[in-house]
Amino acid sequence: MFGKGNKTVGYFINTGIIACILLLPLQHVFAQAELMPYGNLSGIRIKGQLMAFDTRLVVSGNNWKKVYFTGKELQQPQFIRNGDEQVVTTKIDSIHFTETVKDIGKGKARITIKCFSAQDTTLDGVYFNVTLPVAYNDGAIKLSNQPEHQFSQTGLGAPGMHLQHDLEEASFMAASQDIRIQQDTISTIIFRIDEKQKNISLYFPICSGKIGKGVVFQRTYEIKVSGLIDDSPAEMKLDASAPGRVFDGLGGNFRIQNPAHDPEVIDYCLKNLRVAWGRVEMPWISWQPDSTVDPTKTDTSKLNIRVKRAMEMAQRLSQMNIPVIVTAWFPPAWAVEGKLNMGRSPEGIWGNPLKRSSMTKIYQSITDYILYLKAHYGVDVADFSFNESDLGINVRQTAEEHDELIKGLGAYFASHGLTTKLLLGDNSDATTYSFIYPAMNDPQAKPYIGMVSFHSWRGWDTPILQKWADAAKQTNLPLLVGEGSIDAAAWGYPQYFLEQSYALEEVNLYTRLLAICQPISILQWQLTSDYSPLKGGGIFGDNGPLEPTQRFWNLKQLASTPKDLRFMPITSDVADISCAALGDNAKHVYTVHIVNNGTTRKVHLTGLPAGVNKLNLYVTNIKSDMKQKGSVKISNGECEFKADQRSFITLTTQ
Known part of the structure; x- marks a missing residue:
């Protein structure tokens, strides 16, 4: 996501303005x-x-x-x-x-x-x-x-x-x-x-x-x-006979950009959320700024501070048994064609292509980083990617160059004893799906691809999202939403993170992603102070107490999905309701996530398997922080419950 890619400059420019803004009184109102x-x-x-x-x-x-x-x-x-x-x-x-x-x-x-x-x-x-x-x-x-x-x-x-x-x-x-x-x-x-x-x-x-x-x-x-207020009852139908892909759970991005405030948000999120996957930065420009100097000879105590923080973040996740994805943003000048472009050029072009004459050295530099991370911090990196290389944030590739990178770097990883794979895509948006097609259709690239990945900033129409689901099906690989959220520019107006409409639209998209794409995980951008799901603690100038927002409770409710459930088809006949279902027929464990974007209404749910007698009901909205609102009794595979207006609702056996 490019709003965050250039965030450092913009953040410091706007800090004074934002601090003044967030001193204004906040009232949670409808x-x-x-x-x-x-x-x-x-x-x-x-x-x-x-x-x-x-x-x-x-x-x-x-x-x-x-x-x-x-x-x-x-x-x-x-x-x-x-x-x-x-x-x-x-x-x-x-x-x-x-x-x-x-x-x-x-x-x-x-x-x-x-x-x-x-x-x-x-x-x-x-x-x-x-x-x-x-x-x-x-x-x-x-x-x-x-x-x-x-x-x-x-x-x-x-x-x-x-x-x-x-x-x-x-x-x-x-x-x-x-x-x-x-x-x-x-x-x-x-x-x-x-x-x-x-x-x-x-x-x-x-x-x-x-x-x-x-x-x-x-x-x-x-x-x-x-x-007219349409409060007619909604009919939802679950099909437990057709389980799909496995959902590992909600994940997070942990790119350290604000060392003053990131640690407190990271601590809070890791203590209060079940995080299934983590994505961290490889600060490549700081790891090897000079191609003639071997960074693997550097003692950990003398590492560049950005590299050290990134490696320690990866280590922390790994010690919690959270699989780690390593992603590179800014490349060193020696690794790219032309003058290093740290943002968008006057012509509107982002990033730089990799230097073709230096590809072997590029492979070595990245591989050395992953080997160093394993040797000194005990981290086995699951997957590697360049962030949004379809757009150029900050390495820019064509679809064909992306294919060649997967084959070349993947083979280099394997030759050095690494099991690390590459993400296919890690695209800036769902809209740029054609970027993955050359590698997706290249049998020589297939052994080196770990997952298909895109970011959810743009392209939410069902036909576009379906293309990513189809790509995962064709490759028989997991699908990852590598960056999840809804507004790439929101760091520029951070008080909007506290709005009910932002919170609901974000979790509504996640629910649709679950239902349409069946991802292995959605990695929240971010579980740090950047796009923080918390407020206070000095974040964006808000010096009130550190506390969760409605967005955090949405994430916690989603992250509380039991492990290893499979997606199951579910439909609603009301346009204002989005829903996704997951279950394990052998264990009789089921979870249904529902976003009611409209008025309060009754919901009639059918298709629940035999042996399920009740579901616990949890609600997050502007007045309720993942509060359990009792349980719903099931009779003959059916149940009825009230869906509060503008709410994220979860029914679960656990």
């Missing part, structure tokens, strides 16, 4: 407005159910030929929460924004936007953009002081065309949801039909034309939603 940390709303929740719509901040110029907008990983925003207010600060080019979203009643939020330009400029306009789901396309519309009438896309002209109205308020009525948008003054609203999705998009002007440097503009909007 957030209604679902605000993303980059400034976009995805809707407003009522009783846990999302009444969906999308918002963005938009800057348009050159007669709408240049349009820029807020979005994930497009800017470098800051996010804070203060009670029922959420505040995002960000900028697009020279336009600086402060967006404040405040819950002001059931289904109702007030959005206040301030902006100014850092220089004199001329624009078509700066807009608050609201896009409605396609369900509204066949609904009714009511504009200020006009009668309600059936909405017609044809009235807006062809997709992408503009239609303008002077109004203060607009209401849209769909079959099961209504939305009213009111602005603080009458102004000209632009209506457009999205060219791709064909849905309604409204642009509320904040400022336009000639904009003087430093002139502040402020607009306020209120959005109110209402609609």
